[in-house]
Each structure stands twice: as structure tokens, then as C-alpha cells.
Amino acid sequence: MSDGVKLSIVVPCYNEEEVLHETTKELTNILSGLMNASKISKNSKIVFVDDGSKDKTWALISEFSDKYNCVSGVKLSRNFGHQGALLAGVTTASEDSDAVITIDADLQDDVNAIPKMVNEYLQGAEIVYGVRNNRDTDTAFKRGTAEMFYRFMGFLGVKLVPDSADYRLMSQRACKVLLSYKERNLFLRGIVPLVGFKSAKVFYARKERFAGVSKYPLRKMIKFAIDGITSFSIVPIKMIMGLGFFIVLISIVLLIYSLVQKINGNVVEGWSSLMISIWALGGVQLISISVIGEYVGKIFSEVKGRPRFTIERDIYTEKTQQENKR
Template structure:
């Protein structure tokens, strides 16, 4: 069996509390795979510092000097989790045969990595890490997650339920993903569009080892909205249907008013008038907001600004030295 080069890509944003343990656990996995001749000795851990304002980059920089298999990227500012993943893949694809992306918080079980590598050698280009339960989630998060996956399925978006950004991609699958040029990234929906043979590896999700979650409710809602508007125009169709229903109801009300006037039943309708004004005003504002979301995406896409700016990068230098 020819040994392939693996790069494990880890986006980091203010992870100074958890990073030492992350380096320890991922380092053990990587070195064990190398020692067992499962992967090439050129395999690396690539930490992408997404504009952290704590000691995250200082720790990464120190680890790159202490361990030959650790490399890093430092963004000039915070560009977001999805861009951090993409930056890691953009660099690693030039030197790697397969790439695994995993968050730094250790909630995703690192022991699934060897299983992913085995699936890669079995001929799979995409291996999704899928959690086998949601026991660690709150009731609210479980219900909203199920609702989100159900909604995306109805909208025709092919997502893998209970999988996040913990996955393995082969070199050609990564190249296919990088061919997508949109700036509004929703990798969970983009990866299935690449195609190729795919499978799943199941694992138990853990509690966060240390630090705070980088995805509070507001960010989760924004992320879900991005996913919906990046892959479907169904909300615009919904506005059309809402408008047609409103017109139909208005026509019925108009007929009712005319009949009542002909029968001489004229009653003061201040309350109903105010309710109608507020209802229609609310519908109009929601409709404008939905359309504005799509226009905003067009605005950001047509400018073709860089997705991110790299201030410091050690990955290429280390790979070139070993070539």
C-alpha cells in the first residue's frame, strides 16, 4: 500500500485554553498513524489562526518550532470559520493526498480519524464524520437542528444530517470543492455537490474540553440563513405565494364590505383597519428583507474581494524542506 500524505486542518479562534490539549491529542493520532505506516511521514497538523485576539497564535508559533509536524497560518484579521477551513485546504491540496478538517474544541472525537483514513484507502474520496447521537445538546438545539435539516431537505439541499465540518476529503475532491468560487460559503452544502464516492464514520460527540463556544444562538441563526439563501430561492417563491394569498384575502374582504354596505350594515372598522395596516406592513418588511438578503449576497459576490489575507504562513516552507 502506497502511503499518502495527510494534512489535518484545524481552524482556531481564541482557543488558547484548549489548544495545548488539542495539539497533544491530534499529535498522538498523527504520529501513531505515521508509526503504523498508514500515512506518509510528511503528514502535518495545520492550525489556521482566524484573527484570534488572545495567545492562540503565539502558542501555534511555539508549537511549529517544537514539532516538525505542526504548521500554521495566521490571518491578518478574523475572516470566519468557513474561510479558515478553505485557506487550509488551499495550501494543503498542493502537498497532500487527503485532508481532514476538525474544530479545535475537541468535541469531535479524534479517534475517528484512523477510521476515516481506512475508508480513504478503501477508495472513498469523501468521508463524513457523523455524530451518533445529540445527547450533549440542549433540547432547544436538538429540535432546531432537526428542523433545519428537515427544511433544507424540503428545499432540495443535499446535506448529511448530524455532520458538521469534521470530514476527510481526497486531493481530487478538495480540488473539486476549491473550484467553487462563491464568497458566501456553506461548506456543508457544497461538499455533497462535488460528488465522488462518499461514506460516513460515526462517533460520539463530547462536551467542549475548555473555553467558550464560538457559535452562540445569533451566529447559528445567521449560519442557517446563509445555508438557506446560498442554496435555494424558495424564500423568494414563498414571498410570491404570500402576496397571492394576501391579495385573495383582500378580495374576499372587499366583497364582504360591499355586501355589508348594500345591506346597510355600516359599522366603524377602526380596529380591523389598524390590524390590516400592521399586518400588511409587516409582510412587506419581511418580504423586502428576504429580497435584500439575496441582493446583499449578489453585492458581495460581484466585488470579487479576496476571501482572506494571510499574514504569516509556515506550512509551505516546512513541506518544501521535506520535498
């Protein structure tokens, strides 16, 4: 069984020309070691997914695919985002692979955890999560906000694997179930646990980025968190109702207080309190409308049913077809 396991490592790339040489070197060494140990098939592949890069990323992928038999690539027609690129790679590779590993190109996720993931797969696990054993490379702000996010998602009833990103192994069967989820608003960290099947965890120390800059600045991280929350729970809308009842309760208390003060002859014209009330209620209303609008916007994007990605060039399939003809 172990000699025939075909493994594909999917690597989403967006303007990663500075790291691709080192990433290719490390991943090919990992694949070679697993092949020599007869744990995976000689036809196992690295699948780089170019997510509409504007630098030399695709040129390097094409060069490496010509140079190394185990390297292939998929070029998307434009930038579809990290989650879309991941899904494109899984869709392409899972068709003829026994297992698929997804990992980012920046080498922050330790590639030495891959053999451990393969071992867990060979022992029967169909989903193996890569989990950080520390967050020493993150800033205090990022560590704190990440912990708050996981706790809040847990409060909303969303099952996530804390401190795991998109570094995981999935069997072909698990990939097929994942691909049966058709939503356009992708939050794979929340969808994968819904797949079920036997799972395992492999712990690793997260490294500093090898080169280049992060493709997830604060703005994108906030958007990613909002997508995760609104894609899996309607609790925020229910919280708006609770907030509305709370404000009504406060207004009733203030009304009673005002009447008592008027009866006692202690009426004071309160311009400040009036303005504070107007601004406070106006802010609450705007926030409430924006939360509802977020959900309406997701419905709008879902009902259009547009493709989640479009492939311009697929070297992986081309290579697979050539190998099958031999």
C-alpha cells in the same frame, strides 16, 4: 500505497489558547498511531489556522510548530470567519497532501474517528463525513432548531448530510473540485455534497467542549443558517410571491364580505380591523423586502470579487519547502 499517503489535518482556530495544548496532544497521538501502523506518510501534518485571534493562539501555534515536526500553522491577516479559515487551510494543505481532514479545535468532535476516516479513504472513498450518532450534549432548543434546519433545507432541495458539521476527510481531487467553487458566501456543508465522488460516513459521539466558550452563539448560528438557505435556494423569493397571492385572495374575500354587509345594512366602523390590516401588511412587506435584500446583498458581495482570505504567515509551506530540499 498506504505508506505514501500524506494526510493533513486542518484545524481552524479563533481565540483557542485554552484548548490548544490538549488539541495538539490528542492529534499528534492520532497521527503517530497512524504513522506507526504505516497507514499514512511520516510527512503528514497538523495545520492550525489562526483566524485573527486576539489571544495567544498564534504564539502557541508557533511554539508547537518549533517543538513538533508534524505541527505547522497558517496565520490569517484578520478574522475571516470559520468557513474562510477552513477554506484557507484546505487551500494550503491540499497542494501537496493526498487527503485533508478538517476538524474544530474544541475537541467536541471525537478525534478517534480519524483512523476510521483514513480506513474509508484507503478503501476508495474520496469524501468521508463525520456524523454524530446523537445530540446528547446539545440543549433541547439546539436539537430542535437543528432538526428544523435540516428538514427545511431538504424541503428547499439542498442536499446536506444530517448531523454532520465540518468534520470530514477529502481527497486531494475532491479538495481541488471544492476550491473551484468561487462563491464568497461560504456554506461548506452545502458545497461539499455538490463535489460528488464516492463518499462514506463515520459515526461518532459528540463530546462536551474541552475548555473555553463556543465561538458560535445563537446570533452567529442564525446568520449561518440564513447564509446556508440563501446561498443555495431561491425558494424563499418564490414563497414571497405565493404569500402575495394569498394576501390578495384574502383581500378579495374581505371585499366581498364588506359589500354583503353594506347591502344588508350591517356597516360597523372597524378601526381595530383597519389597524390590524395595516400592521399585518406592513410587516409582510418589510419581511419580503428584507428577504429580497438578503439576495441582493449576496450578489453585491459576489460581484466585488474580494479575496476569501488573506494569509499573513504560512509555516506549513515553509516546512514543506525545507523538507523538499533535504
